[in-house]
Amino acid sequence: DAGVTQSPTHLIKTRGQHVTLRCSPISGHKSVSWYQQVLGQGPQFIFQYYEKEERGRGNFPDRFSARQFPNYSSELNVNALLLGDSALYLCASSLTGMRLGGYTFGSGTRLTVV
Amino acid sequence: AQTVTQSQPEMSVQEAETVTLSCTYDTSENNYYLFWYKQPPSRQMILVIRQEAYKQQNATENRFSVNFQKAAKSFSLKISDSQLGDTAMYFCAFMDSGGSNYKLTFGKGTLLTVNP
16 A cells, blocks of 8 residues: 655755645545654644645745645645745645544655755 | 653664653643654654553553653653664654644654664
């Protein structure tokens, strides 16, 4: 069974540009969450989606947005990129009501803003 | 807001020995969930072990066990018979039990190196 898949694996963008990151959850998982992991830090929560609705949002500016599609895949969009947006972006999926199960993470997208 | 603190940025252990990683957290909730995740160089976060706060018994998964001290808000991870493949970043994480938000709050991590 395929795990959480993210694309692309690596990306280099210029300041001011826009980027779209993609995530496909584990089959049967209806919830997708996004985390930003800056080098040397733990992941920080950005968004959670369930059944195409936003269920939670972290302390990130409006330049960050996301959506979830009917097949439960998700996109994270970041506008007007800043150097500080350089990070590993992790997607995680989970079954609703399975808090103890935690999340299953993908391998992330490494975004470099130059 | 919940916070998670890992006070050991780096640790090392000899192969086959035992090592304990520390984690403390701050919350006003009575019920919640605690996790340890491992992140090897491949970058994927892998769930190592999990604990429900209302359960007194410490969780155990093969060579991995926790020492959960609820009153002290402490959740340490013990790795027995350390193996070279245990070399990774280890993150302690917290999730509250209420509401519809499944947000994980992570510590800054501990880099564990297992030496041959």
